[in-house]
Amino acid sequence: MTISDAVLGVVGVKFAALLPHLNERQRRLFLAAEAGALGHGGIAAVARLAAVSESTIARGRAELAGGAPVLGRVRRAGAGRKPATERDPGLQSALQALIEPREAGCPVSALRWTTASLRDLARELSAAGHQVSAPVVGSLLRSMGFSLQGMAKRRAGSQVPDRDAQFRHINTTVEQFLVQGLPVVSVDAKKKEPIGDFARPGRSYRRKGEPITAPDHDFTDASTPVAIPYGVYDLGQDTGWVNVGTDRNTAAFAVESIRRWWHQRGRPDYPAATRLLITADSGGANSADSHLFKYDLAAFADETGVTVTVLHFPPGTSKWNKVEHRLFSRITHSLRGRPLTSYDVLLRSIAATRTGTGLTVSAVLDDNDYPTGRTLAKDQRTAILHRVERDDFHGEWNYTIAPYDPQTTAAAEPDRAASTPTPIPAEATHLLTHPALTGMSREQFDQLVVDLEPWRQTLAEAERQKRKGINRRGYNPGFGFLDHRHRVLAAILSCRNTVTLTLAARLLGRDRNTLSYHAHRTMPLLGLAGGPTAATLLAGPRNTHPPRTIEALHQTIAAATTQPNHAVIL
Known part of the structure:
Protein backbone atom coordinates (compact mmCIF):
# COMPACT_ATOMS: atom_id res chain seq x y z
CA MET A 1 0.00 0.00 0.00
CA THR A 2 1.35 3.36 -1.04
CA ILE A 3 1.22 6.19 1.51
CA SER A 4 -0.29 9.33 -0.02
CA ASP A 5 1.52 12.63 -0.09
CA ALA A 6 -1.29 14.26 1.94
CA VAL A 7 -0.74 11.82 4.81
CA LEU A 8 3.01 12.30 4.68
CA GLY A 9 2.49 16.09 4.79
CA VAL A 10 0.38 15.81 7.96
CA VAL A 11 2.97 13.53 9.56
CA GLY A 12 5.77 15.97 8.62
CA VAL A 13 3.92 18.85 10.31
CA LYS A 14 3.50 16.77 13.50
CA PHE A 15 7.21 15.88 13.49
CA ALA A 16 8.27 19.52 13.09
CA ALA A 17 6.08 20.58 16.02
CA LEU A 18 6.82 17.77 18.52
CA LEU A 19 10.27 16.30 17.92
CA PRO A 20 12.28 19.36 19.20
CA HIS A 21 10.58 18.99 22.60
CA LEU A 22 11.28 15.27 23.10
CA ASN A 23 14.36 13.56 24.42
CA GLU A 24 16.12 10.77 22.59
CA ARG A 25 14.02 7.90 23.98
CA GLN A 26 10.72 9.76 23.60
CA ARG A 27 11.51 10.59 19.98
CA ARG A 28 12.39 6.98 19.26
CA LEU A 29 9.11 5.70 20.72
CA PHE A 30 7.01 8.40 19.02
CA LEU A 31 8.52 7.67 15.61
CA ALA A 32 7.99 3.94 16.12
CA ALA A 33 4.31 4.52 16.95
CA GLU A 34 3.80 6.69 13.85
CA ALA A 35 5.52 4.11 11.64
CA GLY A 36 3.23 1.40 13.00
CA ALA A 37 0.14 3.55 12.31
CA LEU A 38 1.17 4.12 8.69
CA GLY A 39 1.39 0.37 8.03
CA HIS A 40 3.50 -1.14 5.24
CA GLY A 41 6.31 1.22 4.25
CA GLY A 42 5.84 3.29 7.40
CA ILE A 43 9.37 2.70 8.78
CA ALA A 44 11.03 3.95 5.60
CA ALA A 45 8.65 6.93 5.28
CA VAL A 46 9.08 8.01 8.92
CA ALA A 47 12.88 7.58 8.75
CA ARG A 48 12.96 9.84 5.69
CA LEU A 49 10.72 12.53 7.22
CA ALA A 50 12.50 12.58 10.64
CA ALA A 51 16.04 12.21 9.17
CA VAL A 52 16.88 9.18 11.33
CA SER A 53 18.00 5.68 10.51
CA GLU A 54 15.50 2.86 10.04
CA SER A 55 17.32 0.88 12.75
CA THR A 56 16.42 3.56 15.29
CA ILE A 57 12.71 3.20 14.46
CA ALA A 58 12.99 -0.58 14.55
CA ARG A 59 14.61 -0.36 18.01
CA GLY A 60 11.72 1.86 19.14
CA ARG A 61 9.16 -0.67 17.90
CA ALA A 62 10.98 -3.39 19.82
CA GLU A 63 10.82 -1.28 23.01
CA LEU A 64 7.09 -0.71 22.50
CA ALA A 65 6.54 -4.42 22.05
CA GLY A 66 8.63 -5.20 25.14
CA GLY A 67 5.91 -4.41 27.66
CA ALA A 68 6.39 -2.15 30.72
CA PRO A 69 8.40 1.00 29.96
CA VAL A 70 11.77 1.64 31.65
CA LEU A 71 11.32 4.94 33.52
CA GLY A 72 14.12 7.32 34.48
CA ARG A 73 16.58 6.42 31.73
CA VAL A 74 16.98 7.72 28.18
CA ARG A 75 19.62 5.26 27.09
CA ARG A 76 20.11 1.70 28.21
CA ALA A 77 22.50 0.95 31.06
CA GLY A 78 26.17 1.03 30.17
CA ALA A 79 25.95 3.62 27.44
CA GLY A 80 28.43 6.53 27.12
CA ARG A 81 32.13 6.84 27.96
CA LYS A 82 33.27 5.44 31.28
CA PRO A 83 34.66 7.84 33.91
CA ALA A 84 38.42 8.44 33.83
CA THR A 85 38.85 6.82 37.25
CA GLU A 86 37.28 3.58 35.95
CA ARG A 87 39.43 3.53 32.84
CA ASP A 88 42.55 4.28 34.93
CA PRO A 89 42.13 3.00 38.52
CA GLY A 90 45.42 4.53 39.64
CA LEU A 91 44.63 8.04 38.41
CA GLN A 92 43.03 9.38 41.59
CA MET A 144 37.79 14.95 45.88
CA GLY A 145 36.79 18.11 47.79
CA PHE A 146 39.59 20.39 46.55
CA SER A 147 39.16 23.98 45.38
CA LEU A 148 41.38 26.98 44.67
CA GLN A 149 41.89 28.86 47.95
CA GLY A 150 44.06 31.76 49.02
CA MET A 151 46.13 31.89 52.20
CA ALA A 152 44.28 32.81 55.39
CA LYS A 153 46.03 34.57 58.27
CA ARG A 154 44.44 32.67 61.13
CA ARG A 155 47.23 30.98 63.06
CA ALA A 156 48.15 32.89 66.17
CA GLY A 157 51.80 33.29 67.06
CA SER A 158 53.45 31.99 70.18
CA GLN A 159 51.25 32.58 73.20
CA VAL A 160 53.08 34.60 75.83
CA PRO A 161 52.12 34.00 79.47
CA ASP A 162 49.24 36.13 80.77
CA ARG A 163 48.46 37.37 77.26
CA ASP A 164 44.71 37.62 77.86
CA ALA A 165 45.22 38.86 81.40
CA GLN A 166 47.31 41.75 80.04
CA PHE A 167 44.51 42.59 77.60
CA ARG A 168 42.05 42.73 80.50
CA HIS A 169 44.48 44.82 82.54
CA ILE A 170 44.84 47.32 79.69
CA ASN A 171 41.09 47.50 79.17
CA THR A 172 40.38 48.04 82.87
CA THR A 173 43.04 50.74 83.25
CA VAL A 174 41.88 52.56 80.10
CA GLU A 175 38.29 52.62 81.38
CA GLN A 176 39.43 53.99 84.75
CA PHE A 177 41.34 56.84 83.08
CA LEU A 178 38.47 57.67 80.71
CA VAL A 179 35.92 57.74 83.54
CA GLN A 180 38.12 60.26 85.37
CA GLY A 181 38.40 62.42 82.24
CA LEU A 182 42.12 61.77 81.89
CA PRO A 183 43.87 61.51 78.49
CA VAL A 184 44.42 58.03 77.02
CA VAL A 185 46.39 57.71 73.79
CA SER A 186 47.44 54.79 71.61
CA VAL A 187 50.77 55.29 69.83
CA ASP A 188 52.76 53.54 67.12
CA ALA A 189 54.79 54.22 63.98
CA LYS A 190 53.31 53.46 60.57
CA LYS A 191 55.47 51.89 57.87
CA LYS A 192 57.85 54.13 55.97
CA GLU A 193 56.53 55.79 52.83
CA PRO A 194 58.91 56.77 49.98
CA ILE A 195 58.39 60.31 48.74
CA GLY A 196 58.40 60.66 44.96
CA ASP A 197 56.61 59.58 41.81
CA PHE A 198 56.06 55.99 42.92
CA ALA A 199 53.05 53.77 42.27
CA ARG A 200 50.84 53.01 45.27
CA PRO A 201 48.28 50.25 45.79
CA GLY A 202 44.59 50.99 45.71
CA ARG A 203 42.21 52.65 43.27
CA SER A 204 40.62 56.08 42.97
CA TYR A 205 37.78 57.40 40.81
CA ARG A 206 38.95 58.92 37.52
CA ARG A 207 37.44 59.49 34.09
CA LYS A 208 37.38 56.29 32.10
CA GLY A 209 40.67 55.74 30.30
CA GLU A 210 42.49 58.47 32.26
CA PRO A 211 44.24 56.73 35.18
CA ILE A 212 46.99 58.35 37.23
CA THR A 213 50.23 57.22 35.60
CA ALA A 214 53.46 56.24 37.31
CA PRO A 215 56.79 54.74 36.15
CA ASP A 216 56.60 51.03 35.38
CA HIS A 217 59.44 50.38 37.87
CA ASP A 218 60.01 51.91 41.31
CA PHE A 219 63.69 52.44 42.00
CA THR A 220 64.66 53.75 45.44
CA ASP A 221 68.10 54.34 46.88
CA ALA A 222 69.69 55.93 49.93
CA SER A 223 68.97 59.41 48.59
CA THR A 224 65.23 58.79 48.23
CA PRO A 225 63.39 60.83 50.89
CA VAL A 226 61.16 58.84 53.21
CA ALA A 227 58.32 59.70 55.54
CA ILE A 228 57.84 58.00 58.92
CA PRO A 229 54.32 58.72 60.23
CA TYR A 230 54.13 58.31 64.02
CA GLY A 231 50.50 58.27 65.08
CA VAL A 232 48.95 59.35 68.38
CA TYR A 233 45.29 58.36 68.66
CA ASP A 234 43.25 59.95 71.47
CA LEU A 235 40.67 57.38 72.60
CA GLY A 236 38.59 59.89 74.56
CA GLN A 237 38.36 62.58 71.86
CA ASP A 238 38.41 60.20 68.85
CA THR A 239 41.08 62.34 67.22
CA GLY A 240 44.29 61.42 65.47
CA TRP A 241 47.58 63.29 65.37
CA VAL A 242 50.46 62.27 63.13
CA ASN A 243 54.05 63.45 63.41
CA VAL A 244 55.71 62.79 60.03
CA GLY A 245 59.43 62.27 60.52
CA THR A 246 62.02 62.50 57.78
CA ASP A 247 65.01 60.77 59.42
CA ARG A 248 64.78 57.57 61.50
CA ASN A 249 62.32 55.86 63.82
CA THR A 250 64.08 56.03 67.18
CA ALA A 251 63.03 56.30 70.82
CA ALA A 252 63.78 60.04 70.72
CA PHE A 253 61.48 60.42 67.69
CA ALA A 254 58.69 58.48 69.44
CA VAL A 255 58.83 60.62 72.58
CA GLU A 256 59.15 63.82 70.54
CA SER A 257 55.95 62.84 68.71
CA ILE A 258 54.17 62.40 72.06
CA ARG A 259 55.62 65.71 73.27
CA ARG A 260 54.38 67.57 70.18
CA TRP A 261 50.94 66.04 70.51
CA TRP A 262 50.76 67.09 74.16
CA HIS A 263 51.67 70.71 73.48
CA GLN A 264 49.43 71.06 70.41
CA ARG A 265 46.43 68.90 71.31
CA GLY A 266 46.79 67.19 74.68
CA ARG A 267 47.16 70.23 76.95
CA PRO A 268 44.40 72.26 75.22
CA ASP A 269 41.98 69.29 75.35
CA TYR A 270 42.87 68.31 78.94
CA PRO A 271 43.94 71.54 80.71
CA ALA A 272 43.61 70.10 84.25
CA ALA A 273 45.15 66.67 83.58
CA THR A 274 48.10 65.58 85.71
CA ARG A 275 48.27 62.01 84.42
CA LEU A 276 48.59 60.50 80.96
CA LEU A 277 48.04 56.87 79.90
CA ILE A 278 49.90 55.54 76.85
CA THR A 279 49.22 52.15 75.25
CA ALA A 280 51.92 50.93 72.88
CA ASP A 281 53.42 47.86 71.26
CA SER A 282 56.24 45.90 72.86
CA GLY A 283 58.67 46.44 69.99
CA GLY A 284 60.06 49.17 67.80
CA ALA A 285 61.06 52.63 68.96
CA ASN A 286 58.61 52.46 71.89
CA SER A 287 59.76 49.00 72.95
CA ALA A 288 58.98 47.75 76.44
CA ASP A 289 62.68 46.88 76.82
CA SER A 290 64.02 50.23 75.63
CA HIS A 291 65.83 52.19 78.34
CA LEU A 292 66.08 55.11 75.91
CA PHE A 293 62.28 55.28 75.56
CA LYS A 294 61.86 55.32 79.34
CA TYR A 295 64.67 57.87 79.75
CA ASP A 296 63.10 60.26 77.24
CA LEU A 297 59.64 59.73 78.77
CA ALA A 298 61.09 60.71 82.14
CA ALA A 299 62.41 63.92 80.58
CA PHE A 300 58.94 64.54 79.11
CA ALA A 301 57.36 63.99 82.55
CA ASP A 302 59.83 66.44 84.14
CA GLU A 303 59.13 69.02 81.45
CA THR A 304 55.33 68.85 81.58
CA GLY A 305 54.76 67.84 85.21
CA VAL A 306 52.56 64.96 84.01
CA THR A 307 52.77 61.46 85.47
CA VAL A 308 53.02 59.05 82.53
CA THR A 309 51.67 55.49 82.76
CA VAL A 310 52.64 53.12 79.95
CA LEU A 311 50.90 49.83 79.15
CA HIS A 312 52.53 47.66 76.48
CA PHE A 313 50.66 45.03 74.50
CA PRO A 314 52.26 41.57 74.72
CA PRO A 315 54.65 40.63 71.89
CA GLY A 316 52.90 39.60 68.68
CA THR A 317 49.61 41.37 69.48
CA SER A 318 50.18 44.81 67.92
CA LYS A 319 47.08 44.57 65.72
CA TRP A 320 44.92 45.02 68.84
CA ASN A 321 46.47 48.44 69.46
CA LYS A 322 43.73 51.03 68.82
CA VAL A 323 45.92 53.24 66.66
CA GLU A 324 46.22 50.43 64.12
CA HIS A 325 42.55 49.98 63.24
CA ARG A 326 41.17 53.34 64.37
CA LEU A 327 43.72 55.63 62.72
CA PHE A 328 46.24 53.88 60.45
CA SER A 329 43.62 51.91 58.53
CA ARG A 330 41.79 55.13 57.66
CA ILE A 331 45.02 56.90 56.67
CA THR A 332 45.87 53.99 54.34
CA HIS A 333 42.43 54.42 52.79
CA SER A 334 43.10 58.13 52.22
CA LEU A 335 46.47 57.46 50.56
CA ARG A 336 45.24 54.82 48.14
CA GLY A 337 45.94 55.04 44.42
CA ARG A 338 47.93 58.29 44.35
CA PRO A 339 51.68 59.00 44.35
CA LEU A 340 53.16 60.87 47.31
CA THR A 341 55.19 63.31 45.27
CA SER A 342 56.06 65.58 48.22
CA TYR A 343 55.77 65.85 51.98
CA ASP A 344 53.06 68.48 51.50
CA VAL A 345 50.95 66.01 49.51
CA LEU A 346 51.37 63.44 52.29
CA LEU A 347 50.45 65.91 55.06
CA ARG A 348 47.38 67.15 53.19
CA SER A 349 46.23 63.58 52.45
CA ILE A 350 46.61 62.53 56.08
CA ALA A 351 44.84 65.67 57.35
CA ALA A 352 41.93 64.99 54.97
CA THR A 353 41.20 61.66 56.70
CA ARG A 354 37.64 61.55 58.07
CA THR A 355 35.15 58.91 59.20
CA GLY A 356 31.41 58.85 59.64
CA THR A 357 31.86 58.44 63.40
CA GLY A 358 33.63 61.81 63.72
CA LEU A 359 37.35 61.02 63.49
CA THR A 360 39.53 64.00 62.62
CA VAL A 361 43.25 63.88 61.96
CA SER A 362 46.03 66.46 62.12
CA ALA A 363 49.51 66.06 60.65
CA VAL A 364 52.77 68.00 61.06
CA LEU A 365 56.23 67.61 59.55
CA ASP A 366 59.19 66.78 61.79
CA ASP A 367 62.47 67.39 59.95
CA ASN A 368 64.72 66.95 62.99
CA ASP A 369 67.61 64.50 62.95
CA TYR A 370 67.31 61.37 65.08
CA PRO A 371 70.64 59.53 64.82
CA THR A 372 70.95 55.90 65.83
CA GLY A 373 73.64 54.46 68.10
CA ARG A 374 72.64 56.56 71.09
CA THR A 375 73.48 54.93 74.43
CA LEU A 376 73.00 55.66 78.10
CA ALA A 377 75.80 55.83 80.62
CA LYS A 378 75.68 53.45 83.55
CA ASP A 379 74.57 56.14 86.01
CA GLN A 380 71.82 57.27 83.59
CA ARG A 381 70.58 53.70 83.23
CA THR A 382 70.63 53.21 86.99
CA ALA A 383 68.79 56.50 87.51
CA ILE A 384 66.01 55.63 85.08
CA LEU A 385 65.59 52.16 86.61
CA HIS A 386 64.90 53.84 89.95
CA ARG A 387 62.59 56.41 88.34
CA VAL A 388 60.38 53.75 86.77
CA GLU A 389 57.71 52.42 89.12
CA ARG A 390 56.81 48.97 87.84
CA ASP A 391 53.35 47.50 88.44
CA ASP A 392 53.00 44.34 90.49
CA PHE A 393 51.40 42.69 87.45
CA HIS A 394 54.03 42.26 84.70
CA GLY A 395 56.16 45.24 85.54
CA GLU A 396 58.09 44.73 82.31
CA TRP A 397 54.93 45.75 80.41
CA ASN A 398 53.22 48.09 82.84
CA TYR A 399 54.99 50.96 84.58
CA THR A 400 54.61 54.58 85.66
CA ILE A 401 57.10 57.45 85.44
CA ALA A 402 56.41 60.44 87.71
CA PRO A 403 57.96 63.91 87.40
CA TYR A 404 61.24 64.47 89.20
CA ASP A 405 60.81 65.10 92.93
CA PRO A 406 64.01 66.25 94.71
CA GLN A 407 62.79 65.13 98.14
CA THR A 408 61.89 61.62 96.97
CA THR A 409 65.16 61.34 95.09
CA ALA A 410 67.22 62.54 98.06
CA ALA A 411 65.50 60.02 100.32
CA ALA A 412 66.30 57.22 97.89
CA GLU A 413 69.99 58.12 97.53
CA PRO A 414 71.19 56.37 100.73
CA ASP A 415 69.53 53.13 99.59
CA ARG A 416 71.18 53.36 96.18
CA ALA A 417 74.59 54.04 97.64
CA ALA A 418 74.40 51.16 100.11
CA SER A 419 77.31 48.82 99.47
CA THR A 420 75.48 45.70 100.64
CA PRO A 421 71.83 44.87 99.93
CA THR A 422 69.33 44.16 102.68
CA PRO A 423 69.67 40.55 103.90
CA ILE A 424 66.97 38.21 102.63
CA PRO A 425 64.64 37.16 105.49
CA ALA A 426 65.20 33.55 106.50
CA GLU A 427 61.46 32.97 106.91
CA ALA A 428 60.88 34.02 103.29
CA THR A 429 63.49 31.53 102.05
CA HIS A 430 61.97 28.81 104.22
CA LEU A 431 58.50 29.54 102.83
CA LEU A 432 59.54 29.60 99.16
CA THR A 433 61.54 26.35 99.46
CA HIS A 434 58.44 24.46 100.55
CA PRO A 435 58.11 21.13 98.67
CA ALA A 436 54.75 22.23 97.24
CA LEU A 437 56.55 25.01 95.37
CA THR A 438 59.92 23.48 94.44
CA GLY A 439 58.72 19.92 93.82
CA MET A 440 61.41 18.50 96.13
CA SER A 441 62.18 18.29 99.80
CA ARG A 442 64.30 21.02 101.39
CA GLU A 443 67.17 18.51 101.81
CA GLN A 444 67.03 17.74 98.09
CA PHE A 445 67.00 21.46 97.30
CA ASP A 446 70.09 22.04 99.47
CA GLN A 447 71.86 19.14 97.74
CA LEU A 448 70.91 20.54 94.31
CA VAL A 449 72.43 23.90 95.25
CA VAL A 450 75.67 22.15 96.27
CA ASP A 451 75.75 20.07 93.08
CA LEU A 452 75.30 23.13 90.86
CA GLU A 453 77.98 25.25 92.55
CA PRO A 454 80.93 23.80 90.54
CA TRP A 455 79.00 24.24 87.31
CA ARG A 456 78.19 27.83 88.24
CA GLN A 457 81.84 28.60 88.86
CA THR A 458 82.85 27.00 85.57
CA LEU A 459 80.31 28.99 83.55
CA ALA A 460 81.18 32.21 85.42
CA GLU A 461 84.84 31.76 84.58
CA ALA A 462 84.01 31.05 80.93
CA GLU A 463 81.98 34.26 80.79
CA ARG A 464 84.80 36.26 82.34
CA GLN A 465 87.24 34.93 79.75
CA LYS A 466 84.76 35.72 77.00
CA ARG A 467 84.34 39.32 78.17
CA LYS A 468 88.08 40.06 78.34
CA GLY A 469 88.98 43.06 76.25
CA ILE A 470 85.43 43.77 75.03
CA ASN A 471 82.79 46.29 75.99
CA ARG A 472 80.83 45.06 78.99
CA ARG A 473 77.78 47.13 78.02
CA GLY A 474 74.60 45.15 78.63
CA TYR A 475 76.09 42.82 81.26
CA ASN A 476 73.79 42.77 84.29
CA PRO A 477 72.30 46.18 83.32
CA GLY A 478 71.33 47.48 86.76
CA PHE A 479 69.49 44.37 87.96
CA GLY A 480 71.67 43.86 91.03
CA PHE A 481 73.23 40.65 92.28
CA LEU A 482 71.81 37.57 93.97
CA ASP A 483 73.54 34.76 95.83
CA HIS A 484 73.78 31.31 94.26
CA ARG A 485 71.20 29.67 96.56
CA HIS A 486 68.47 32.17 95.71
CA ARG A 487 69.42 32.15 92.03
CA VAL A 488 68.66 28.41 91.95
CA LEU A 489 65.46 29.00 93.90
CA ALA A 490 64.32 31.72 91.49
CA ALA A 491 65.07 29.47 88.48
CA ILE A 492 63.05 26.57 89.95
CA LEU A 493 60.07 28.79 90.83
CA SER A 494 60.15 30.36 87.36
CA CYS A 495 60.46 26.96 85.68
CA ARG A 496 57.57 25.42 87.60
CA ASN A 497 55.55 28.66 87.76
CA THR A 498 54.23 27.71 91.19
CA VAL A 499 54.44 31.32 92.37
CA THR A 500 54.78 34.57 90.46
CA LEU A 501 58.21 36.17 90.51
CA THR A 502 56.54 39.41 91.56
CA LEU A 503 55.29 37.81 94.78
CA ALA A 504 58.59 35.96 95.33
CA ALA A 505 60.53 39.22 94.92
CA ARG A 506 58.28 40.94 97.44
CA LEU A 507 58.88 38.19 100.00
CA LEU A 508 62.64 38.15 99.42
CA GLY A 509 62.96 41.93 99.49
CA ARG A 510 64.30 42.15 95.95
CA ASP A 511 63.17 43.70 92.68
CA ARG A 512 61.13 41.49 90.40
CA ASN A 513 63.47 42.19 87.48
CA THR A 514 66.44 41.04 89.58
CA LEU A 515 64.80 37.64 90.16
CA SER A 516 63.75 37.33 86.51
CA TYR A 517 67.24 38.22 85.22
CA HIS A 518 69.08 35.73 87.44
CA ALA A 519 66.41 33.03 87.03
CA HIS A 520 66.81 32.96 83.25
CA ARG A 521 70.61 32.96 83.53
CA THR A 522 70.49 30.03 86.01
CA MET A 523 67.92 27.87 84.21
CA PRO A 524 70.56 26.24 81.94
CA LEU A 525 72.32 24.97 85.06
CA LEU A 526 69.28 22.86 86.01
CA GLY A 527 69.91 20.69 82.96
CA LEU A 528 73.47 19.99 84.17
CA ALA A 529 72.44 18.58 87.54
CA GLY A 530 71.35 15.22 86.14
CA GLY A 531 69.31 12.65 88.01
CA PRO A 532 65.53 12.43 88.41
CA THR A 533 65.31 15.78 90.21
CA ALA A 534 66.38 17.96 87.28
CA ALA A 535 64.56 15.76 84.76
CA THR A 536 61.27 16.17 86.63
CA LEU A 537 61.79 19.91 87.05
CA LEU A 538 62.34 20.46 83.32
CA ALA A 539 59.75 17.99 82.01
CA GLY A 540 56.94 18.55 84.50
CA PRO A 541 53.89 20.65 83.54
CA ARG A 542 53.92 24.34 84.41
CA ASN A 543 51.29 25.72 86.73
CA THR A 544 48.91 27.91 84.75
CA HIS A 545 47.43 29.85 87.69
CA PRO A 546 50.18 30.60 90.20
CA PRO A 547 49.26 32.44 93.42
CA ARG A 548 49.71 36.18 93.23
CA THR A 549 49.13 37.13 96.88
CA ILE A 550 50.59 35.90 100.17
CA GLU A 551 47.17 34.63 101.24
CA ALA A 552 46.79 32.62 98.03
CA LEU A 553 50.32 31.25 98.49
CA HIS A 554 49.54 29.98 102.01
CA GLN A 555 46.32 28.41 100.71
CA THR A 556 48.23 26.64 97.94
CA ILE A 557 50.77 25.25 100.40
CA ALA A 558 48.05 24.18 102.82
CA ALA A 559 46.08 22.44 100.07
CA ALA A 560 49.17 20.61 98.83
CA THR A 561 50.15 19.56 102.36
CA THR A 562 46.76 17.97 103.01
CA GLN A 563 47.07 15.85 99.84
CA PRO A 564 49.26 12.77 100.34
CA ASN A 565 50.29 12.68 96.68
CA HIS A 566 51.34 16.27 96.10
CA ALA A 567 54.20 16.79 93.67
CA VAL A 568 57.31 16.18 95.80
CA ILE A 569 60.29 14.14 94.67
CA LEU A 570 61.23 11.69 97.38
Missing part, protein backbone atom coordinates in the same frame (compact mmCIF):
# COMPACT_ATOMS: atom_id res chain seq x y z
CA SER A 93 45.79 8.12 43.88
CA ALA A 94 48.43 9.59 41.54
CA LEU A 95 46.65 12.95 41.58
CA GLN A 96 46.40 12.83 45.37
CA ALA A 97 50.13 12.23 45.57
CA LEU A 98 50.83 15.31 43.43
CA ILE A 99 48.44 17.66 45.18
CA GLU A 100 49.60 16.68 48.69
CA PRO A 101 53.29 15.78 48.26
CA ARG A 102 54.16 16.28 51.92
CA GLU A 103 51.77 13.57 53.10
CA ALA A 104 51.31 11.11 50.25
CA GLY A 105 53.71 11.93 47.44
CA CYS A 106 57.34 11.80 46.54
CA PRO A 107 59.41 14.27 48.60
CA VAL A 108 61.41 15.25 45.51
CA SER A 109 58.34 16.06 43.41
CA ALA A 110 58.85 19.19 41.29
CA LEU A 111 55.35 20.36 42.17
CA ARG A 112 56.17 20.41 45.87
CA TRP A 113 57.74 23.85 45.47
CA THR A 114 55.36 25.27 42.83
CA THR A 115 51.75 26.38 42.60
CA ALA A 116 50.21 23.40 40.78
CA SER A 117 47.81 24.52 38.04
CA LEU A 118 45.49 22.11 36.21
CA ARG A 119 47.83 22.04 33.20
CA ASP A 120 50.84 21.35 35.44
CA LEU A 121 49.03 18.47 37.11
CA ALA A 122 47.82 17.05 33.79
CA ARG A 123 51.36 17.22 32.37
CA GLU A 124 52.86 15.48 35.41
CA LEU A 125 50.18 12.78 35.35
CA SER A 126 50.66 12.18 31.62
CA ALA A 127 54.42 11.88 32.12
CA ALA A 128 53.72 9.25 34.80
CA GLY A 129 51.59 7.20 32.40
CA HIS A 130 48.13 8.55 33.25
CA GLN A 131 46.84 10.19 30.09
CA VAL A 132 44.41 12.87 31.22
CA SER A 133 43.41 16.42 30.23
CA ALA A 134 43.32 19.56 32.37
CA PRO A 135 39.46 19.76 32.48
CA VAL A 136 39.30 16.16 33.70
CA VAL A 137 41.86 16.99 36.42
CA GLY A 138 39.62 19.88 37.51
CA SER A 139 36.58 17.59 37.71
CA LEU A 140 38.53 15.04 39.74
CA LEU A 141 39.79 17.67 42.19
CA ARG A 142 36.27 18.98 42.74
CA SER A 143 34.98 15.47 43.35
